[in-house]
Amino acid sequence: MSQMPQQAALSKCPSCAEPLEAGDLFCGACGYDLSAAPAPPADEPTLTMTGAPDEDVDWPEPEPATTGSTEPRAHRAADVPGTDSGGTPLHAPQPPASGVRFDRPAEAGEPAEPEEYPLQAPDPRAEAPAQVCVACRAGRVDGDGYCENCGHAQPRERDHMERESGPVAAISDRGLRHHRNEDDFTVAHTALPDGSPAALAVVCDGVSSATRPDEASTAASRAAGDVLLAALPRGTHPQAAMHEAIVAAAKAVDALAEAPDGAREHAPHQNAPACTIVASVVASGLLVVGWVGDSRAYWVPDDRSTPPARLTEDDSWAAQMVAAGLMNEAEAYADERAHAITGWLGADAYELEPHTASFKPDRSGVVLVCTDGLWNYAEAPEEMAEVLPPDAAARPLHAARVLVGHALDAGGHDNVTVAVVPFPTPPEGAGSA
Template sequence: MEFARVCPFCAEALDPQDVFCEACGRNLASAEARGEQPAPAGTPAGPAAEAGPPAGGCVQCGAPQVSADGYCEACGAAQPRPRDHVERELSGVAAVSDRGVRHHRNEDSFAVAATSLPDGRSAQVAVVCDGVSSAARPDEASQTAADNASEALLTALEHGVAPEPAMRQAILTAAAAVAELGRTGRPEVGRNSPACTFVGAVAAGGVVTVGWVGDSRAYWVPDERGAEPYRLTEDDSWASGMVAAGLMSEAEAYADARAHAITGWLGADADDVEPHTVAFTPHVPGVLVICTDGLWNYAEAATDLADLVRPDARQDPLRAARTLVSFAVAAGGHDNITVAVLPVLPDPAAGYTETALDLPVLQNPHQAAPASVAAPAAPAAPPVPPLPPLPPRPPLPPR
C-alpha cells in the first residue's frame, strides 16, 4: 500500500518534491533528517507567541533573518503569530481561540467584557466571530465584527437599552463595519468581500440573550448534568434551508457536500442582514457556551457537547474553554476553534425556583415579545419546541 506524504508538523498533504510545507512553512528536509516530532498542534503558544518572534530571531533555528510576512529566511519556518492561540478572562467570562491543525492562520476572533447596568446590576458580554475563508481578509472581518459588536453592546447596556434590542443593534453595527472593509480595502481577484459569522451573548439580571448570524452557535449547559442542555441557535446554512423548505430530509441535507455553506453572514456581499435573537431565563445554575464550527463539527448535538464541558465550568470558565478547544484540536483541528464560556446564575430577586428551567423564547423583531410564563409546578419540564425555520438564501461557497 502506498502512503501519502504529509508534513510531520501540521499533517498537511505534501507533493513528493516539496522541501518546505506550504501550510506551516517548516523545513521538511532538515526536520526529517533530524527525526524531529512536532509539538501537539494547537498547544497554547505562550508568551513568546503572544509577543511575536523572539528578539534572537527564528524560534526554529535561531537565525536572525525573519521576513516581514513571518517566515524565517534561513530555514523557512513559520514564526508564531499573536493570534495563533489567544486566551482571555474578564469578570467571570472567558474565551479561548486557537488556529487548529490545518489552517495557516487563525481567522476567528472573540471579545469578552463586563459592565454595569443603570440600576447597578452587572452584565457580562461575549462575542465570537468566524471569518469566511473563501472571502478576502477573513481575519480582519472577524476581528472588526467582534470589536465593534462588543463596544456597541457595552454602550447600549450602560445607557439602559434592553439586551435584546441592544444585541440586534450590535449585530447591525458589526455588519456595517465589516461591509466597510469591503468598500475601502484592496480587492482580491476571485474572492468575495471580507465576511464572517457572528454569535454573541449577554447575561444580565438573570436573563440570557443570544444573537447570531451564520453558523456559529450557542449552547446552554446546566450544572446539573441530569438536566437537559439546549442548542439555542439555528444555523444560517444550506442544509438548514433545504430542510426548512421541505426539499430534503435532515439526513439527506447534511450528507450533501453543500451542507455547511452558509446562507447568512456579515459583509458587503450579504443581502439585508437579519439578526436572530433568543432570550431565556435559567432557573438553575449553568454555563452558556458560544463557539465556532471548529468545535461543534466534532460535537454537534447539545448532549454531546455538554458531556465535554467540565463540571466546574461555572467556577473556572477559562479552564473549561481550554478543555473544549483541546478536544477539538485532538479530534483533528481541521478548522480554527474559538470557544467562550459565560457562567450564569439565576436571579434570586425574581423568586425563581431551583427546579425548573424556562424554555427558550424566540424574539421576533416584527412582533412584541410574548409575556413570560411562570415555571410549571410539575417537576418535569415540557418538551422543547423546534426552532422556527430560517428562509433559504443564496449561499457563499463552502468555507
C-alpha cells in the same frame, strides 16, 4: 596579638645623605642621631573615580540646579581647592583638538570620559537581533514570518489568544491546518443601571473564501462589543441591544470594502471581507443570544439534571435542507455543501437579517458561544455537554481550554474559538427556558 607601630627605616642620612644600613641608630659618616629624624609623611589614599567620599568628611550641600540645566553641580567653585574663580582646575590638561565642543567644562572631581570610549546615542539604523525559528532553532525568520531554513511559519500573536473579563472567558486558536487565525472575539462585563452585573461575549468567524477575513472578524467583534458595553449601562433591553450590536458589526465589516475615497473597493461578486457572528448577554436572570451565519450558542445546565440545548439555528445550506424537509439532519450535514452559509456580515451579503432570541433559564449553567471549528467535533448539545468540565461556571478559562483542546485533539482542521459565559442561579420565580 597586636604590635606597636615601628618607625619606617631611612635609606640615607637626613644630614649628610650618606647611605644607611638597616638597624643603624647613628650615621657612620657624621654621627647624626637617626632616632631624632622625623618619620616620612603617611601616604594619602587614592580614591577611584567611582569611589564614595569619606563618611567622616563634612561635604557641602549641592546647590540647586540652575535654570536650563538638569545636571546638579557637585561643588561650588569656592569649595574646590586648586581652581580659579570659574571653577576650572588651575593645572588641568588641555583637551585635544578633536573638533568636539563641550557645553560646559569638566568640574573638579568629575572624571572625564576616556577618548577611546566616547558616549554616543544608539544608532537608529542598527538592525534588531534576528529572530530564530521556533521549529528548527537554526534558521532566521524573514519579514513574512517564515523560517528561511525550514520554511516553518512562526507563531503570531493571534495564533492563540486567551482572555478573561469578570466571570466570562474565551480562547481562540489557529488550529492545526490553517495558515492563520481568522476568528476573533470580545468578552467583557459591565453593570446595568440598577447596579446588577451583565456579562457578554461576541465570537466572529472570518469567511476564508473572502478577502481579509481576519480583519472582518476583528472589526465585527469589536464593533458589537462596543455597542453592547454602551447600550446595557444605559438601560437598553438586552435583546434590543443585541440587535443594535449586530447591525453595528455589519456596518463595520461593510466599511472594509470601501476604498479611502469612499468608493467600493469590491463589487458584490468580488468576495468583499466577510464573517459570521454569534453573541450572548447574561443579565438580570435573562439569557439573550444573537447571530448571523453558522457560529453557534449552546446551553449546558450546571447540574446536568435537564438536557443541554442549542440556542441558535444555522444560516447554512444544510439547515435550509432540513427546514424544507428535503433531508434529515444527518444526511444534510454529511453533504459536502453542508457548511455553505446563506447569511453573513459583509458588503456582498444579502439583506441583513439579525437573529435574536431571549431565554429565562430556571437554573444555573453556562452558555457556550463558539465557531464551527469547535462544534464540528461536538455538534450535538449532548456531545458538547460531555466535553465540558462540570466546574465550567467556576473555572470558565479552564473550561475553554478543555474545549479547544478537544477540537485540536480531534484534528483541528479549522480555527477554534469558544467563549464560556456562566449563568448564575436565577432569582425565585424566574421562568423556564
